[in-house]
Amino acid sequence: MRKQTILVLQGPQGTEADLSYLADTARAQDAHLSVLHIGPTEPIPAYAYGGMPYGAVEIPHKWVEERESLARDLDEKRKQTNHFFEKEGVSGEAGVICTFPASLDDVVAPRAMLCDVAVIQDDLRSYDDAFRNLLYGVLFKSPAGIVLNPHRTEKPLQPAHVFIAWNTSKPAARAVREALPMLVAAKQVTIATFDAVKNETADGEEPGADLARWLSHHGCNVTVRQYDSAGVELGKAIREHASGVGADLIVMGAYGHTRVREAVFGGTTRSMVDQKDAAVFLAH
Structure with a gap:
């Protein structure tokens, strides 16, 4: 765009x-x-001296300088x-x-x-x-949306191959929508689902297929891949499979759980934010 x-x-x-x-x-x-x-x-390392309400607050000159x-x-x-x-x-x-x-x-x-x-x-x-x-x-x-680790790829805003870590959550859909200009311009888009539940009330009968049809209407060259994380931490599995297909940029939704829960207990978003090996586009 x-x-x-x-x-x-x-x-x-x-x-x-x-x-x-x-x-x-x-x-x-x-x-x-x-x-x-x-x-x-x-x-500001402010110091108070004297009794209130007649005391005074002093800010160290070193901090100001x-x-x-x-x-x-x-x-x-x-x-x-x-x-x-x-x-x-x-x-x-x-x-x-x-x-x-x-x-x-x-x-x-x-x-x-x-x-x-x-x-x-x-x-x-x-x-x-x-x-x-x-x-x-x-x-x-x-x-x-926001790009992290931009220097891990030559052109983070003009990727040739985009890897979408897809689920049916609102953050994932927002990430795809915000990244759409990059997806349309890319030579290849891989839609990846992990440990998908194949039924209508979860990830659909064919996880990733609906998104593939929508992106195809926009002119994207799309491939759908369904992965089993096999007990590997999800963030690590996403990075490994993205690297395996030669993707330049990972697109995914951020904070499917609350910020507090992810900060305390960890989560896929926290894993992807902390890592420094792959360029990633996040949206919430």
């Missing part, structure tokens, strides 16, 4: 070279790149990114978010609402709380 807006979330260690593959995509699809340079800051230094560095990266766009001849703009990790989901959500797809750059994994709150902000507070 041409003329998409691509939201790119990049951390303090991100470089201009990390944006090169996106510039190629923007040129090929006449897309617009909206890059946010994210600076997660430490909580570090925060201001980070903001300056990010602003310099913003300028460099805008210059990069001009040099590469692509449509785009860069901005800065410098705030606490706990508030990043609320800050990024309005940006994600007005994009076609979001990408989290790999360097943000160094900031675990920030990474997860950005992910939750996109998935739970906007309708957009």
Whole structure:
């Protein structure tokens, strides 16, 4: 799909070279790149002295200096990114978010609402709380899908072979719909079901066939495969079979269970978020 807006979330260690593959995509699809340079800051270590209500609160100068230094560095990266766009001849703009990790989901959500797809750059994994709150902000507070581990494949937004981990859940259907432009443009789409229950009230008499017909009407070249996980953790089974067919990108629904349940007990989404070996597109 041409003329998409691509939201790119990049951390303090991100470089201009990390944006090169996106510039190629923007040129090929006449897309617009909206890059946010994210600076997660430490909580304010405020100290109180004196009795209330006459006491005072003091914020250490070191914290203020570090925060201001980070903001300056990010602003310099913003300028460099805008210059990069001009040099590469692509449509785009860069901005800065410098705030606490706990508030990043609320800050990024309005940006994600007005994009076609979001990408989290790999360097943000160094900031675990920030990474997860950005992910939750996109998935739970906007309708957009998001790409993780983009550098695990040459063209994560222009995949040649897409592997859909399919079930009949609403998150899985949302993921397919949000990824439809990539699916239509791909040379091959594999629909994979795992441990499917073959009846009308579960996964259908022929799991994956209905989705295959719908995608075929859109012009996709579709193959349906039905797998037995054979006791292997589902996230690992998805990655192994996707690699086995030579897929560039995995598409799947996120958080079929609640966020809290997945965070405490684990789950397929958590497994796919934590892994760093395969590019994956998630939507909720």
